Amino acid sequence: MNRVLAHTGAQYPILQAPMGWIARSALASAVSKAGGLGIIETSSGETENCQREIQRMLDSGLPFGVNLPIRFLKDDAMLRYVCESGIRFVTTSAGSPAKFVAPLKAAGIAVYHAVPTLEAALKCAQAGVDGLVVECSEGGGFKNPEEVSTLVLLQAIREHTDLPLIAAGGIVDGRAMAAAFALGAEGVQMGTRFVACAESPVHAHYKQAIVQASTTDTYMLNTQSSPCIRALKSPYTKSLHEAGLMGPEAFKGIQDVYFGGDMNAAPALAGQSAGLIHEVKTAREIIEETVAQFHAISARLGQLASTSSFG
Amino acid sequence: MNRVLAHTGAQYPILQAPMGWIARSALASAVSKAGGLGIIETSSGETENCQREIQRMLDSGLPFGVNLPIRFLKDDAMLRYVCESGIRFVTTSAGSPAKFVAPLKAAGIAVYHAVPTLEAALKCAQAGVDGLVVECSEGGGFKNPEEVSTLVLLQAIREHTDLPLIAAGGIVDGRAMAAAFALGAEGVQMGTRFVACAESPVHAHYKQAIVQASTTDTYMLNTQSSPCIRALKSPYTKSLHEAGLMGPEAFKGIQDVYFGGDMNAAPALAGQSAGLIHEVKTAREIIEETVAQFHAISARLGQLASTSSFG
Numbered sequence: 154m155n156r157v158l159a160h161t162g163a164q165y166p167i168l169q170a171p172m173g174w175i176a177r178s179a180l181a182s183a184v185s186k187a188g189g190l191g192i193i194e195t196s197s198g199e200t201e202n203c204q205r206e207i208q209r210m211l212d213s214g215l216p217f218g219v220n221l222p223i224r225f226l227k228d229d230a231m232l233r234y235v236c237e238s239g240i241r242f243v244t245t246s247a248g249s250p251a252k253f254v255a256p257l258k259a260a261g262i263a264v265y266h267a268v269p270t271l272e273a274a275l276k277c278a279q280a281g282v283d284g285l286v287v288e289c290s291e292g293g294g295f296k297n298p299e300e301v302s303t304l305v306l307l308q309a310i311r312e313h314t315d316l317p318l319i320a321a322g323g324i325v326d327g328r329a330m331a332a333a334f335a336l337g338a339e340g341v342q343m344g345t346r347f348v349a350c351a352e353s354p355v356h357a358h359y360k361q362a363i364v365q366a367s368t369t370d371t372y373m374l375n376t377q378s379s380p381c382i383r384a385l386k387s388p389y390t391k392s393l394h395e396a397g398l399m400g401p402e403a404f405k406g407i408q409d410v411y412f413g414g415d416m417n418a419a420p421a422l423a424g425q426s427a428g429l430i431h432e433v434k435t436a437r438e439i440i441e442e443t444v445a446q447f448h449a450i451s452a453r454l455g456q457l458a459s460t461s462s463f464g
Numbered sequence: 465m466n467r468v469l470a471h472t473g474a475q476y477p478i479l480q481a482p483m484g485w486i487a488r489s490a491l492a493s494a495v496s497k498a499g500g501l502g503i504i505e506t507s508s509g510e511t512e513n514c515q516r517e518i519q520r521m522l523d524s525g526l527p528f529g530v531n532l533p534i535r536f537l538k539d540d541a542m543l544r545y546v547c548e549s550g551i552r553f554v555t556t557s558a559g560s561p562a563k564f565v566a567p568l569k570a571a572g573i574a575v576y577h578a579v580p581t582l583e584a585a586l587k588c589a590q591a592g593v594d595g596l597v598v599e600c601s602e603g604g605g606f607k608n609p610e611e612v613s614t615l616v617l618l619q620a621i622r623e624h625t626d627l628p629l630i631a632a633g634g635i636v637d638g639r640a641m642a643a644a645f646a647l648g649a650e651g652v653q654m655g656t657r658f659v660a661c662a663e664s665p666v667h668a669h670y671k672q673a674i675v676q677a678s679t680t681d682t683y684m685l686n687t688q689s690s691p692c693i694r695a696l697k698s699p700y701t702k703s704l705h706e707a708g709l710m711g712p713e714a715f716k717g718i719q720d721v722y723f724g725g726d727m728n729a730a731p732a733l734a735g736q737s738a739g740l741i742h743e744v745k746t747a748r749e750i751i752e753e754t755v756a757q758f759h760a761i762s763a764r765l766g767q768l769a770s771t772s773s774f775g
Contacts, residue, residue, distance in 0.1 A: 155773070155775040156775075158774060166774050270679070270680055271678065271680075272678075289613075291612075291613040291615060300611075300684075301602075301680060301736055301739075302602040302615065302633075304615055304633075304634040304635075304640055305634045305737060305740065306679060308639055308640065308740055309678075309679045309739055311639075312740075322613075322615075323615040323616045324615075328622075328646060328647050328648070329619065331643075331647075332615060332643035332644075332647050333643075334768070334774075334775075335639060335642035335643040335646055335761050335762075335765060336639050336640070336643050337639070340774075367620075368616050368617060369582075369583075369612060373611075425612055425616040428582070428616065428620055429616065429619055429620060429623075448768070448769045449769070450646050451765035451766060451769035452769035452770070454646060454761075454762035455762060455763060455765060455769055455770065456766070457645070457762045458760070458762035458763035458766055459763070461759060462466070463466040463468075463469060463477050463645075463650070463651075464466040464645075
């Protein structure tokens with residue numbers, strides 16, 4: 154039995170990443186209705202809005218998850234809310250999950266922590282998490298400046314733990330899902346792909362910028378400081394790249410990017426996978442195509458095994 | 465039929481990368497005897513020595529290849545030698561293969577060019593190469609500063625060409641080989657893994673540094689200039705990393721690293737995959753374990769396909 158399915162209640166082990174402001178019930182319910190797992194963000198810090206979004210998902214009866222970005226939570230209100238609300242699956246991120254694991258598990262919630270390195274994965278395993286989201290360097294958004302690719306990091310973590318692993322970074326379809334499963338993952342998480350999804354609430358300019366980007370159209374920014382991020386190339390991010398540093402004020406205009414469509418108001422977060430996204434699709438198209446392609450590729454590899462050949 | 469096997473004459477589509485000074489007949493013949501494809505380097509610029517090494521491989525009767533790093537060849541002596549010697553397989557790199565393709569193909573040689581981006585791949589396809597070595601950002605040695613990971617770059621190139629693809633970067637065994645094949649590769653190339661191989665001619669200190677490294681123990685150096693390289697972290701490469709720039713004099717001591725074991729004499733080239741290498745093995749062990757693991761993982765994925773499940 155696939156443990157990610159057991160922990161989440163989803164039909165397919167395909168998660169939608171918890172992008173701040175974006176990962177709310179409109180997107181998450183579309184993903185969950187299509188058989189994947191929608192996740193509601195709380196990194197926006199908008200506690201009441203996020204709780205309302207969580208309640209909508211609870212009311213829908215669909216499987217879903219909530220992300221708790223530990224360092225960004227101003228108090229324990231969201232943790233308490235999540236523990237008391239009947240939620241089944243939580244991903245934690247941005248900090249040590251040590252203090253969150255006990256209350257979440259006591260509430261019957263499966264806890265996966267997002268890790269960018271083997272060292273972080275080993276600490277989380279010790280802290281008693283139920284699984285790991287392996288966040289690799291090709292992905293978008295907040296990154297560890299010590300870059301390790303999906304191919305390498307999945308293997309390194311798989312060697313050291315039996316926990317279920319969800320691969321994140323560079324994945325938009327069934328090709329990369331099959332590759333991730335070959336490397337020992339039991340699930341995948343897609344961020345950029347679902348930002349450029351029909352049900353995503355972001356402005357058409359942001360979706361089009363992802364669709365038009367090539368695989369070399371992102372920057373890793375602020376690698377010498379924090380937060381280090383991967384974002385689309387733009388005149389604005391070019392200036393940050395050349396400056397080498399980025400202050401917290403860089404994000405002030407993030408909602409103007411997301412919902413106003415001003416692609417120079419702040420860094421528009423995206424992964425290298427933007428270069429693999431060529432059209433806006435519905436969540437259902439993305440998920441059904443991913444599953445079909447995953448099984449077609451797996452069957453092709455199975456043929457190689459049964460003939461001990463290479464193609 | 466696997467086209468990499470057809471082009472190379474090897475038993476398994478597993479290539480040994482052409483590391484300067486290191487990829488000579490001692491290593492290449494061990495790889496080819498074990499069923500892989502050894503490749504002789506010419507990037508050292510030591511024309512006579514390299515021709516002697518090529519002659520040794522020809523005398524052995526083993527399948528093998530030669531790498532021609534276009535920008536580093538001081539004249540056309542090596543190209544003419546290769547065309548006249550009865551060699552069957554050449555990888556070109558570091559520059560445009562346009563002028564090399566016609567004479568090599570006229571000599572009956574299959575030509576694969578090493579590319580770090582989709583744009584380079586499309587140019588090579590137009591130039592008439594027989595295949596591509598897809599050199600991705602997690603790999604060691606000379607890199608494109610526009611980083612694209614194996615997971616993303618293989619998919620991007622596979623979408624645009626039917627040429628046979630050899631995946632390079634982050635691969636040390638059958639897990640990553642299965643992942644690469646899921647993404648559309650027909651072969652893999654390993655560099656760092658074969659540097660830390662029993663038959664590799666390098667000093668034990670270099671092999672041990674690879675064995676001891678973690679996945680975060682490499683730097684991308686000189687990303688704003690040329691050559692951009694990935695090398696092991698050391699006090700010396702830390703100083704280059706902090707300086708942000710690296711002049712050509714940085715490589716003066718490279719043979720003291722390789723053969724003298726002084727790990728601070730120059731950057732010791734290696735990929736993120738160093739963190740996946742835990743012992744020095746023979747070429748035969750590496751290749752046989754890779755093939756067995758590749759088929760075991762392919763069989764596991766085939767099972768998922770035949771049951772339309774996820775594990």
